[in-house]
Amino acid sequence: MYKIPIYQPSLTGNEKNYVNECLDSTWISSKGRFITEFEDEFATYTGTRYASSVCNGTVALHLALVALGIGPGDEVIVPTLTYISSVNAIAYTGATPVFVDSLESTWQMDPDDVSRKISPNTRAIMVVHLYGHPCDMDPLVSIAKEHGLFMIEDCAEAFGSFYKGRHVGSFGDIATYSFYGNKTITTGEGGMVVTNDETLYDRVVHFKGQGLAKHRQYWHDVIGYNYRMNNISAAIGLAQLERADDLLAKKRQVAQWYAEGLAGVPVTFHREVGNVHHSYWMCSIMVDDPLMRDPLREALEREGVETRPVFYPVHTMPMYAQKFQRHPVAESIGWRGINLPSWPELRIGQIQEINSMIKTFVTKG
Template sequence: MEIRIPVYRPSLNGNEKKYVNQCLDSTWISSKGEFIGLFERGFANFLNVKYAASVSNGTVALHLALVVLGIGPGDEVIVPTLTYIASVNAITYTGATPVFVDSVEDTWQMDPADVEKKITPNTKAIMVVHLYGYPCDMDALKAIAVKHSLFLVEDCAEAIGTEYKGKPVGTFGDIAAFSFFGNKMITTGEGGMVVTNDQTIHDRSTHYKGQGLSKHRFYWHDVVGYNYRMTNICAALGLAQLEQIDLFINRKQEIAELYIQNLKNLPLKFHSGTAEVKHSYWMCSILLDDADKRDLLMDYLSAQGIETRPLFYPVHTMPMYAQNFQKHPIAESLGWRGINLPSFPALTDNNVIEICSHIKQFFIS
């Protein structure tokens, strides 16, 4: 059946066309132009951080963050196994070893107690992943990082607008990475951002992302750098999206509340926030009590023209990371039982109510 309600669709109803046309008219369409600086400063102001460096996508934002911290072969980086593959691949790109930790049942985020257990003399950093718009326990994780003199890297790809105890995620660690892929809270099509409050880390980020080009001599490169720059066109899209970010976040929270109210008394749990966090609801997600019903429900909704996605499969179960047998029971249970429901800002109240009605019908029939 044709998809009537996709799991995600970007909202491009602001100044996107206007700003992109300005790029075209100016002919500044590559990695130089006024929108790059405007977007970087605007995003830094949104987070209340000192520095932001735009990049070509969220995966390279993670890789760049690790590179500028000097992480490489022989180092270990602790990372949750319940995450999108990019978090782990970025570690592998550097030659470092990803060390997996389990999740917390209630929040789905990385387990600080398991992080503490996995620290060795080779541990160089903890990569915190704020999964599906919910923040990790940053008090506990930051305390562990400080105690063991470890770098703290925040993967905020799914958490633009998320807050922990009133403070935006991306502002707790040494460096943070964001994604602006087409399904993120704001989008540039493909794009990302590396943010920090440390000037040296920022200077290294801009140096490495621009092919390692010397500041003082044309075509002189003093490190092996990368072409990770964002285009002016992407930055123009990003600036227009950033102007609407409060609208997007507020609508996401309204959609989540509708799901919560209309999915009561069913054999599932909605992934909701608590008083001390601001869940940005990048994805509105449910956890079925019975894992055997997960794929059946997804197939049932698909037959009604409603697109869904499974939760991420724990990375330690994937072939390239499964050489050493491991068990992370909570992450595995979450991965086999979870579903992402449609949650884009233009989703109507009637759409949400219809989706919930079909979910109820599935459990009745």
């Protein structure tokens, strides 16, 4: 057990009341009032027309790709600095992930590298809003329109993030979210697919429910999937959504305490850059020397502080490393980055303690 874990959910609202209502009513599977209410409220919160709940964030990505018709022979451009599920979902469809590098300033995918990687087989760009910082959407949207490409936004880590006053997930053709236990709002396990396109929404609903025909009972007209969310998970999600503004504000405060305490310390704090609103799903730093990263994490662990390494670039992993590639910015961030404890109920004293440990370690060298 860690004295200060990397994350723990805040469950102090209506979560228990709503779950007990599910149990009392016996509506515990993929039907019930909480599913519809959670979907409707989530669409409203994120500024999209349609939302369809699913059982986790990875299947949300797969479902979005399937709804767009992505398959063998297609290429999907994706940042290499991302969680593995972004890339695995592309591989599930038989399509080929094409990796791009990141911007040093924001850690997000590099639009110029996206342009360089477009080929006759490119069908889509998967935009990943890493750790809650929005990507630079204006050039990415322009690139997609210029080349007639679909855009999928992976917002698993970016609930509550805004680009130029507009919630991420509302720019592309389709977007996905994760509600795993360490996400800003959680359902334990769960996800959401959102879109402004009615046809895409209908396809998502069709495919996620075993391909069940709309007007004929127990008749299935496509090979579908069992990707539905259950009513208990949706009940937790709705209770979390009711508290979303407060949770997001607390996470912004946590980030501010880190940034203030680490000012002048020879580490780089992952701040927001440009006309964006960073939701700080994870508060992260980079050390100057990659050889310092793991010893610093070990020093924090000895004091009971849990950390994580920033995601390793996916192009370096065995199943995606058949061809040698270099993405120097992503590699630099991946070898030097650390995720710090980032849950909303962290107290200033705990963060001051972590900041002090970091300062002591890096200044002693």
